[in-house]
Amino acid sequence: MKYAGVLRKMSTELGNPIQYYLDMESDFLVVNQLLNKKIEITFQKYQCLSCGEDKKIFRQGFCYDCFYKMPQAGDWIMRPELSQAHLEIEDRDLEFEKSMQLQPHVVYLANSSNVKVGVTRKAQIPTRWIDQGAHEAIEIVEVPNRYLAGITEVALKEHVSDKTNWRKMLTNEVKDLDLNMEKEKLAQFIPEEVQPYFKDLHSKEVELDFPVLQYPKKIKSLNLDKTQQYSGVLIGIKGQYLIFEDGIVFNVRNYEGYIVELKV
Incomplete structure (x- = not known):
């Protein structure tokens, strides 16, 4: 299955464990259901959460210009x-x-x-x-x-x-x-x-109880600006991070405003 859309932070629901959801515009993913599955993440382009333009994201999902004028920042x-x-x-x-x-x-x-x-x-x-x-x-x-x-x-x-x-x-x-x-x-x-x-x-x-199957001993953060395609087996979700079997972690919130394709 393939899903595409602009990233926003995962929404959550208190439970045992916590439930995570990702809105991919035309699809609404229950992220907990992706545990133990291989996921491929491919960066496509930017989309500022304010102006909607394909401009490099500066902070909080906004391009440089919007970050310095939006009241949300x-x-x-x-x-x-x-x-x-x-x-x-x-x-x-x-x-x-x-x-x-x-x-x-x-x-x-x-x-x-x-x-x-x-x-x-x-x-x-x-x-x-x-x-x-x-x-x-x-x-x-x-x-x-x-x-x-x-x-x-x-x-x-x-x-x-x-x-x-x-x-x-x-x-x-x-x-x-x-x-x-x-x-x-x-x-x-x-x-x-x-x-x-x-x-x-x-x-x-x-x-709080997080849906983590196994905690890694060492971790390395995925940077979509440097590595525009990555695939790995999802073994946990904590905070706004996806945790993968090989120790790679992906902070969804850090990449708000990035349009990605997810392949499961």
Whole structure:
């Protein structure tokens, strides 16, 4: 079977294990059903997720020009402490920024390669944790806007990492931890204006089960710009990565805006 379309990040559904889906425009693939099967990936061309033109993708599925003008790629996306919609200050498109920033956000701890702090919209839980390949996660605070979440993350990352080691995550070099205990250690560092939003110390950890048949010992990332055709047997899906039998891993999200053909 052959499928073709522009890549977007896989959608997910919480389950045991997590279910992954890939929208290939005219086809909707249940990626879990491709486990233990040989898949061939062929890069065809680019298609910017904004302008739709065949222009080299710069970041987040956008070409260079669109990346620097689209509100979906503003600096506040990666640095939520820069959010200013609550002050009626526009970055690129105030109405869009209000719709995204002025809604409940959660600051959380996730364990994917190590304990890390992160921020996401409440509506994106547990999707955000799944995308990061976290096998366990817990909420720290729930606040009414992105700015408050951002300043909390800035304060906490002085004491805990805000990065995931993707290699450890994909080789499953991860230890189970008591996230409630880690959360209690960090409580004192939460900014004063955010303290009223602190979640109960004994809130429940969420455990996530990924569809991986076997974890590789060594991995190498597939770069579609350098290797435009690849085939291998799929043995796992974790985060937004496809894991292949030969140790090759493919980050679907990194290649949003690439038109590919998949042959199964």
